[in-house]
Amino acid sequence: MAEATDTEPASGGPEHRYSASLAQGIETSWQDRWEAEGTFEAPNPAGPLADADLLAERGEKLFVLDMFPYPSGAGLHVGHPLGYIGTDVFSRFKRMTGHNVLYSMGFDAFGLPAEQYAVQTGQHPAVTTDGNIANMRRQLRRLGLSHDTRRSISTTDPDYYRWTQWIFSQIFNAWYDERTGTARPIDELVSEFASGERSTPDGRPWDALDPAERRRILDDHRLAYVSEAPVNWCPGLGTVVANEEVTADGRSDRGNYPVFKRNMRQWMMRITAYADRLIDDLDLLDWTDAIKTMQRNWIGRSHGARVDFASPAGPLTVFTTRPDTLFGATFMVLAPEHPAVETLTTPEQADAVADYRRAASAKKDVDRQDESREKTGVFTGSTATNPVTGDEIPVWIADYVLMGYGTGAIMAVPCGDQRDFEFARRFGLPIPAIQQPPATWFEARDITPSLDTSKWPEAFVGDAPYVNSSNGALDLDGTSSVAEGVATVNSWLSDNGHGEATVTYKLRDWLFSRQRYWGEPFPVVYDADGNPHTLPDEMLPVLLPETDSFSPRTFDADDEFSDPESPLDRLSDWVEVELDLGDGPQTYRRDTNVMPQWAGSCWYELRYLDPTNSNAFVDPEVERYWMGPRADLRPDHPGGVDLYVGGVEHAVLHLLYARFWHKVLHDLGHVSSLEPYARLFNQGYILANAFKDERGIYVDATAVTEVDGQFLHEGQPVEREWGKMGKSLKNAVSPDEMYEAYGADTLRLYEMAMGPLDASRPWETRDVVGMYRFLQRLWRTIVDEESGAATVSDGPADEETRRLLNRTIDIVRTEMDALRFNTAIAKLIELNNHVTKVHQATGSTPREVAESMVLMAAPLVPHIAEELWSRLGHDSTLTYEEFPSADPALLVDDEIEMPVQIKGKVRARVMVPADADEATIRQIALSDERVLAALDGADPESLRKVIVVPGRMVNLVP
RNA sequence: GCGGGCGUGGCGGAACUGGCAGACGCGCAGGAUUUAGGUUCCUGUUCCUCGGAGUGUGGGUUCGAGUCCCACCGCCCGCACCA
Incomplete structure (x- = not known):
């Protein structure tokens, strides 16, 4: 099994030495015992x-x-x-x-x-x-x-996914009440509509609606709902996938196939209802800032305003985070897919607009999102009215505006937004200044201050006094804070019915259905009218039906216009089902999607x-x-x-x-x-060297040798790189090899000792032996290698050993509690190195020391610890033994060594009583020969500065 | 571009609130055991002109900086025309 003969310890040696085979025997027998008990x-x-x-x-x-x-x-x-x-x-x-x-x-x-x-x-x-x-x-x-x-x-256990399906039903039968800020059962929504406490969308009484209308209203509120919406269709996988599963370059997370935006009818989860709570409650969590930041960015909350611009196609609504710059909005840009484009396009512009829209739809999102690309766009021929200036401003379409974010339309403020600035320059649109940038801004760009934006190299973003920003009723001129400007414009907008302060999120609802076989079936059936019903709890689980045709219909990965076909669609006996859901027996069709892999987790x-x-x-x-x-x-x-x-x-x-x-x-x-x-x-990852040959193909890392800093595979030079351990880089090391060579305790100890748990670190098989040697020494301080008998003595340990033991206990406790196992291990090794010397000198280890060491090592290396514990005369597992506690009296020394620095460099060390005050320490330091010598004749009484930090050090400045 | 993180011996990494840089392990060197190799054990091991220098580079604060501040260089991760 283990090929790594150069690291494998040979057999032989004393019978009771802690060898790999001894370790294996100990480990498996304790594993059996733990299981049995x-x-x-x-x-x-x-x-x-x-x-x-x-x-x-x-x-x-x-x-x-x-x-x-x-x-x-x-x-x-x-x-x-x-x-x-x-x-x-x-x-x-x-x-x-x-x-x-x-x-x-x-x-x-x-x-x-x-x-x-x-x-x-x-x-x-x-x-x-x-x-x-x-x-x-x-x-x-x-x-x-x-x-x-x-x-x-x-x-995948039916007893488990029964409850995954049950939770789905709970979500389906719930809605998000904005008033309480919580989800509530859908029945309570019905009650509120029925009692008139809540009015229906069109204001008619609930009783006056027909069943289909009521259903539609309820379905629009559910936290799990079927919707026809643009989704990520991945023909290569034969299924749709969630936004979170699409990589930055528009491919599937799994399999790396192209993903296309398509309108399809799919299950969605209304995670957007929880956007605020998902952000705000991060403050309650003990997570790293890195992860919290990633979640915040993904949810992408931005505060701003909705502003309506009157147009021939009705009001065009934009979202902006800078409503204060509304006076500088000199044109509008719509996403090419925006529904108003059709109406706004004038006959003269019809061909250009149609061409542009066609070109944009042929582009993948990735290409559209390449920032470095020169801005493109087309004028629709129509104008809209800027609500604060009353000016008619042209409406353009351009693919840098995305239909999926905000309202799919923007107001363009070229003097204050770099993208708008570039667009205006490119197409000769006006760029009026509405803020007076500070002199430093001009200096940094090496131009003379001016409000003539044709001299500006780029847009100005930041706090600066507003100019040209008043219309009689609304006046920002003189204001110089963006926050203040935003607040002023927001209240003007809502007072005058042109918009209001609002919040937008990047987060989209979660696409929850997949056209695959190996997943949880939906606990859903459709009636003759195509309405979804969740099955009553007693009909759960909906078992995944047996079939031998597991594959979704697969497509060419680039076949954008293919359609998904779930494997469950083909099982017509299963799909059609006769049920009594309260209205007498009827024929229903089962939902043939399965849930995404994330459901179960x-x-x-x-x-x-x-x-x-x-x-x-x-x-x-x-x-x-x-x-x-x-x-x-x-x-x-x-x-x-x-x-x-x-x-x-x-x-x-x-x-x-x-x-x-x-x-x-x-x-x-x-x-x-x-x-x-x-x-x-x-936790970090374990990385390992991977090696590529001249063709760029990975070669088996175990067959690579290092000669004078050069890496060779079958005599040929290969290039080294770091990567996550795994099959694809041909650099995986199996735990079985490690058990064979050293045993599980050594492997555990090595992985914990090689660095802090949250850091990624490179695997080095040759380093593992260090931890093996430590366990052998630990074993030897307690067990005689020839006879196997315990070599402990019952007398007290010497003073120095007891102090070291208690200091070690104190630190190991702290380090383990903080998940800093690497430093805990270092302290245990130091202690053991000392105890080894005691053992060599006296032929035995004091019992109190041996037992404490075993208990401290137990969490890290439980098998050897259990074995030593039992050889120390204990009958039961040490799992619930009390972890050693330090005796506070032994943590403080009577006398401590203190470094004496001269101008910050350590020149001498002096022993001082542990409780000495500053004056005493100063006196001791200044009377030490080596200190005087290092002062090189300077008068100890007329030093410029003497810093004494009791317990730490002394610093003298002559 | 924006956000986050990180740079310490030949290698992995220690260093609590600024206070003895390099704990512990690997490797390496020498020695013991062994017929020998391996194993195991012991000693040493930051660097060099042996007096110094030294935590990516250059500044700063301080009695004192790996640790704090500023600028730069390099690497890693996340987001990316988000209005």
């Missing part, structure tokens, strides 16, 4: 997993969660479990400091790879998936992860809490216990998982969708927590 099972406060006594014994609750994996067929490489090892060490540490830790692992198993494999082989994806999950469970178990395996789920952490509950997706009491808000920690604590660890790649997909679902569930009263993940920690 249910060591890591965490008790619930209620339901089938309840155990009141155990709950009382375990202490404060703590929910630690990994982003669950997709069970890939390739299995794990050593890069995958970095985060899992981190959460395991933390969970084990917390168990030893009095916490009831919920720690489990599930599988996000719906999705494309299993389906594509099924298409190729004809094997049902469920079979592939189950096999992959079993394999992954085995690999994770071999690492010694302390999961409560009773709580493990797969998103929107709520999986909740199912870990109560995995076998068949009455509810989670018992509210159990949810409150594990995830309820912790006002005791912080008044505004939102609740949720205490620690969530995963990669940064889910910053806007999974993490945004899951927050949205969780908030809906909260609003509908199903969960007490406001947010799913209170604290998020992004």
Whole structure:
């Protein structure tokens, strides 16, 4: 198995040396014992997993969660479990400091790879998936992860996706009430319409509407709705995909196929209703600013104003963040797709406009969004009225205005917006100045100050006094703050009926249907009129029907005008169904879409809490216990998982969708927590050298040798680069190789020691041996390599050892609690290096030292720690032993060494009493020979400056 | 272009609120054990003209800067004609 013979320790040596094979034996037998004893099972406060006594014994609750994996067929490489090892060490540490830790692992198993494999082989994806999950469970178990395996789920289990479908129904049967700022059941909307508390869109009484009209109104309010809208059609995948799954260059996240905008009838989720809360509640979360910023940018809230411009096609509404610049709006630009373009186009301009629109529609979004491109556009022939100046201004179309943002129309202020400036220059449109830029602005551009914009090299953006900005009723001239200008114009606009202050978002509703096979079926049927109905709860789950035709109709990846065809469409026996939904038996058609892969990951952490509950997706009491808000920690604590660890790649997909679902569930009263993940920690990636040959093809990294700084593969020079570990770069290292050569504890320790958990770091197989040697030394300080007997003594340790031990305990506790395992390990090694010397001198290790070392190492290297613990005479697992605490008396020394600096350079060290005051320290320092020598004759009594920082250092300035 | 982050020995990385730069590990050198290689153990290891210099570069604040401020260079990540 292990090819890396140069790193593999040879067999031989003393019988009881901590060798790879000894480690393997220890590891597997402890893994068996943990499983048999249910060591890591965490008790619930209620339901089938309840155990009141155990709950009382375990202490404060703590929910630690990994982003669950997709069970890939390739299995794990050593890069995958970095985060899992981190959460395991933390969970084990917390168990030893009095916490009831919920720690489990599930599988996000719906999705494309299993389906594509099924298409190729004809094997049902469920079979592939189950096999992959079993394999992954085995690999994770071999690492010694302390999961409560009773709580493990797969998103593909019918018992799981039954509740995914149930949550969908909840969302479908809910609407967002702007007045309360929450989702509410749709029945309450009906009551409000019926009672007249809320008026219908056209003001007619609810009773006066026919059933179809009522339905339409309700459907328009639902949080999950079917809509005909421009969506991302990906012929290469045969399905539509969400905005979040389209890359910046207009291709699919998965498979990298072209994506086209097409109008299609699809399921959408009204995530935009939650835009404000999704932004504002980020303030409640203990997440990195980087991730919060990404979410804020994705939601893209901008404050501004809606302004109406009168035109022959009726009022043209624009969105602007700078209503204060309205006096400088000298033309308008509409997106080529804007519905008013048809009406506005005059006969003379008809051909030019038609040509331009055709050219624009042929372009992909990517090309349209290339900023460096010269501005293009066409005049429609019509004008609109600037509401503050009363001027007639020309209306153009141009592809730099996007139909998908704001209103698809802009007012152009060429003096204050760079794009408008370029457009006006290109087409000879007027550029009146409406602000007086400061002198420094002109100086920086090396021109003389002037309001003649033909001299300006670019638009001016910022605070500056307004000019030419009054119309009698509205006067900005003299004002010089943008904020003030905006406020003044906004109130004028609403007072005069020309617009109002408003907020716009980049976030679009979430496209929720996919035309694939391997996903959750929608719990939806359509009646004879084509109206969707969710199935009653007792009809769930809607099982994914059996078939041997898993593939959607596939198309040429560039065939924009193909149409999606779901595999479920073909199953006519399944699609047509006779049901009684309350109006007597009728024939319905099932929805043949499936949900996107993100659906199952929107709520999986909740199912870990109560995995076998068949009455509810989670018992509210159990949810409150594990995830309820912790006002005791912080008044505004939102609740949720205490620690969530995963990669940064889910910053806007999974993490945004899951927050949205969780908030809906909260609003509908199903969960007490406001947010799913209170604290998020992004672990880094393990990188590895990858090597390319002269043809640019990756070669097997294990077959590359380094000779004098040159990298060779089969004698040929190859080029080195860094990359994420994986199959595609041919640089994956399997954990099995590491078990074979060193064992799981060494692998765990190496991954934790190689750097801080949140940093990406390069894998170096040759470095692993350092941690192996440490474990051998640790073993040797407690176990005799010849006899296997423990070599501990019961007398007290010497003073120096006890002080070092207690200092180490103090630091290791702090570091582990802060997830800084790399520095905790360094301290343990230092301690062990010292204890090794004691052992060599006396032939034994004092028991108090040995036991503390084993307990401190246990979270990191649980197998060897358990084995040593048992050899120290303990019968039961150390999982719930108390983590060592430092004796404060041993943390302070009587005398400490202090550096003495002369002009900031360390010249000497002196010993001073730990509690010495400044004067004493000064006196000691200034009487030290080496200090006097270093002062080089300067009079110690007439130094220019003497700085004494007690406990730190002394600095002398002659 | 905008936003965020990061630059420390041959390598991975330590250094808490400014206070002994280079903890710990790898590698390397020397030694012990071994027939030998490997393993294991011990000692040393920032650099150089041995007195200094040194945390990407150049300035600044300070008694004192890897840490704070300014400018620049380089790398990484996210967003990108967002009105």
